[in-house]
Structure formats: C-alpha cells, structure tokens
Amino acid sequence: MNTQETQRLINKAEKLCEQRGARLTPARREVFEILAGQEGAIGAYDLLDKLKAAVPNAKPPTIYRALDFLQEQGFVHKITSSNSYVLCSHFDHQHPxxxxxxxxxxxxxxxxxxxxxxxxxxxxxxxxxxxxxxxxxxxxxxxxxxx
Ligand SMILES: [Zn+2]
Ligand SMILES: [Zn+2]
Known part of the structure; x- marks a missing residue:
C-alpha cells in the first residue's frame, strides 16, 4: 500500500472512530499505520518490533490492547491459523x-x-x-x- 492510500485509510478510520465515540490513540494509530504498510499478515511480536521505532517504551500489552481495539472496530482481521494480523481493506461495513x-x-x-x-x-x-x-x-x- 502506498503512503497516499495509507493516509486515506487512516482518515477513514479516524472518522469512523469519531462517529462511534471510540478513541484512536497514538499507539493504536501507529499500529494501524504499520499494518497498512504491510504486504501480508504480521505477527504481534513483529508488530511490536516495528512499533518500538515510534513508541520506544511499547510493551506486549500495548500491542495486544491496540490489536483488540482495531479488531473490535473491524479495521483488522486476525488470522487464527497463523496467529497473525492483517488490515481489512473495506472496514466500513461488517462482512463475512x-x-x-x-x-x-x-x-x-x-x-x-x-x-x-x-x-x-x-x-x-x-x-x-x-x-x-x-x-x-x-x-x-x-x-x-x-x-
Ligand atoms: Zn506466495
Ligand atoms: Zn475485511
């Protein structure tokens, strides 16, 4: 995903959060951004490594809380079989x-x-x-x- 597309998705996510009264905190936003720039799925610990570049004191709970939030909002899908995460490309509606x-x-x-x-x-x-x-x-x- 190019940066323009990433920015578009972040804007959309921000708007949705606002409408829902949910808070896209800097850490959550950062995780979203990392996932948007990712080709395939990524595991929580690889995400944590990347997150540390922006949030040096990030810990495993930081990443898990952010992922829980992003999943609740429907922005991210968890791939159970490989225990990894991927950004949803059309998160504005609930879908199979x-x-x-x-x-x-x-x-x-x-x-x-x-x-x-x-x-x-x-x-x-x-x-x-x-x-x-x-x-x-x-x-x-x-x-x-x-x-
Ligand atoms: Zn392949
Ligand atoms: Zn999806």
Whole structure:
C-alpha cells in the first residue's frame, strides 16, 4: 500500500472512530499505520518490533490492547491459523471474511463472496445453528508462488 492510500485509510478510520465515540490513540494509530504498510499478515511480536521505532517504551500489552481495539472496530482481521494480523481493506461495513493465505510468502488476500457466505449460513441453519460471524481461511500458494 502506498503512503497516499495509507493516509486515506487512516482518515477513514479516524472518522469512523469519531462517529462511534471510540478513541484512536497514538499507539493504536501507529499500529494501524504499520499494518497498512504491510504486504501480508504480521505477527504481534513483529508488530511490536516495528512499533518500538515510534513508541520506544511499547510493551506486549500495548500491542495486544491496540490489536483488540482495531479488531473490535473491524479495521483488522486476525488470522487464527497463523496467529497473525492483517488490515481489512473495506472496514466500513461488517462482512463475512474469506482469506487466501499463501503458505510460501505469507501474502494474504481478502476476498468477498456472498455465495460462500450464503451457502455456509444455509447449511448451518439446517442444523438449527445461527451464524453470527464467519471467517474462512484458505491456505495454499498465491499466483506469484505457483509459477
Ligand atoms: Zn475485511
Ligand atoms: Zn506466495
């Protein structure tokens, strides 16, 4: 993501926080910015290392609190299978999450397929199960790594 795009996302996040009465503190903002400049997903400790450049006294709780906040706001998705985090590219609305994760280079691509969402919701419904949120993580090789 280039700096212009990063700035656009930060402005959007700031506006949303304002509307929701949530506070995008400097540390939270910094973590958001680091994630925006990241190609793939990143683990909490790598994030902490990068955060220390801007906030030298940052500690693990700093990063976890910031990540919790960013997830609550829907700005960041957690990739459970690799225990890492990735910025959401369209965080202005709640949505089912489908992620394509490259096992080789770590690139993460978020896709949105209403078909997948509906199929899963329907099958769950047949089981009497009410789906509140959906996260699908698909592992494999990205276009660059396949060739
Ligand atoms: Zn998303
Ligand atoms: Zn790859």
């Amino acid at each position: 999450v489908q992620m394509l994760i490259c096992e080789q280079c770590g690139a993460v691509q978020e896709i949105q397929s209403d078909g997948v969402y509906e199929a899963l919701r329907k099958q769950a419904e047949d089981q009497g199960f009410v789906v509140v949120s959906q996260t699908i993580e698909a592992h494999g090789l990205c276009r660059d790594c396949v060739s």
